[in-house]
Amino acid sequence: MAKNLGRSIFKTTILIFTILLSIAFLHVCLVPFISSAKFWWVGFAGLAAPFLIVSLIFTVVFWLYAKPKWALLPILVLAIGYRQVDAVFAYHFKAVFNPEKLENTLRVVDWNVQSFNGLSTNKQVKKLIPNDIAESIKRLNPDVICLQEFNHSKTEAGNNIGLFKNLYPYYYFSKDYKRNASGYFSGCIIFSKFVIIDTGKINYPKAESLIFADILKGKDTIRVYTTHLQSFKFKKNDYDNIDKIKEQEEDALNASRNVFNKMKPAFQRRGIQAGMVKDATAQSPYPTIICGDFNDVPNSYTYFTIKGDKQDAFLKKGFGIGRTFISIAPTLRIDYVLADKQFDVLQFDMVDEGLSDHIMLVTDLMLKTK
Template structure:
């Protein structure tokens, strides 16, 4: 009997090791296969952190039981080193200093979640917009990139969200992707700058309800930087979708319908982000100035979206932080989907992700300077 159990256990772990390694190797193709054509591969990108953890467990298991079998997951991880490099930051984390050092540029990037906070109480939501602005102002940034930002020119001070920051940051460019009425409600991404903006641009993504990629050419002294920001296609999960996710986790009897609904939205998002990532990369390549892109890519570091947009640019998190990172607080502990990516013309001096408990995304802040 004991022999049968040992044989079964050994075969089970051999099969498990093989499946996990094959899945990880397939995930290594994610950066090279556009989800605009190969959308199913996008699901593997989301699984990478868990596949890595499983392989580490299997390596330890086989080292204890049959050391030669540990070679398979070890070899697999070594083949996928690019995935590991984009996933894990390996720096000794230091405290972020609020003291600004000239001539550095301090950049804040934040998906502000429509400036209504996490509370469902309308009275609290009215206060959040001011708290969000105060959290940004306390960091004294030079450039601010915000996504899911809204503003009204006609509803009065309670909806004048540009007015919260314009005194300190008189130069700004707002994408105004969604408009309702004659200035009654506007929504999109916005760039604020302490320094003059000499040129702006907007590239609208294709499709209905699509947002855009915007940029601003900002002059500080003798230097000009092109600052991009964007909010790529999200899964657009509604309250009902989150309830469906709960059903899946609880193996509810409505599991099939819930899974189908979630699957459809994820397929659309993977496909559209693949198209958008191509547009972003082409636009970045055309920049005549040293450039930085900030934003909510709605995709993880092991995705086509991330690899294609980043290309050979720097990732402030990987340069100055430690661990996997998490910028979106819902669903899973491995969703780093917001980024600050400077090109090779910049030094990155410090970086931090700050949870102000005012949005479902963390605030990102980085100090950079031009290489001389």
């Protein structure tokens, strides 16, 4: 009797849990259609999506064993949110990336280089970071390089453009942040082996920008965009607060409040920026590639707005969840290479060189014959 009662209570608890999960995930399904510029809470909903999806899959397995008819609820909810599921997981078993490029392909590298600060605290090691990053990229022999959090100065030690200029004589630098006295600039940059025939920059309301370069490859003109969207601007004390939340320490409530106060305006600003990127890329007269650090996950309003009907190189050729940012959580894919459907995505890889808090992305693309 007691055993049957215990089973009944356990099943009822799991049923309530399944219903609550389903309701929460249905809210996530609305994220692509609700601007985080106006409704900041959708940003948090997007962050929760991978955990909700995995939890729903577990409930499906449980109910198929315990009471199959109840498995229909999470199955139906996951079917409704198929776009969210597809955005998280890539299903192509990873093939070895071929360093040899096929003829007529365009190899693109995208990387947030973290201002060339690296991950080491050793000052001597830090001095080598710019050269190490440049060599890591050049080893892949890309045709186009898009870098975020790139900096350059007139000093010999800070001449980071010079690290690439011999092989990549054509470039366009956003110079979003300037210190004129020292000749220091930082922002996003596009390097190209091929001639750049036009460039452009669209400034965001608060800071940074979206830039593009029109690249002439043979008889084809390709427009490449790159950008760095609003970050949370977490500092060491913010990461300490996140650790307090994870460990459920006494000061976790206050820590949560501090982290929330940084995340909310970032979600709002990215909502505005995503709309600007969408409008700009829609006006491109050429086949378009956009890559960069969006600072938002694949389940976000930011991602769905910018992606539109473009191809996500990771989803086309990758496998798993594709983490690109190594701090905070194991599910943060926030860097992307998105290509118009005029391209075939031939191969894709993520290269962790241990030189930045972001992982380098590399992909080979080919324009489809008309």
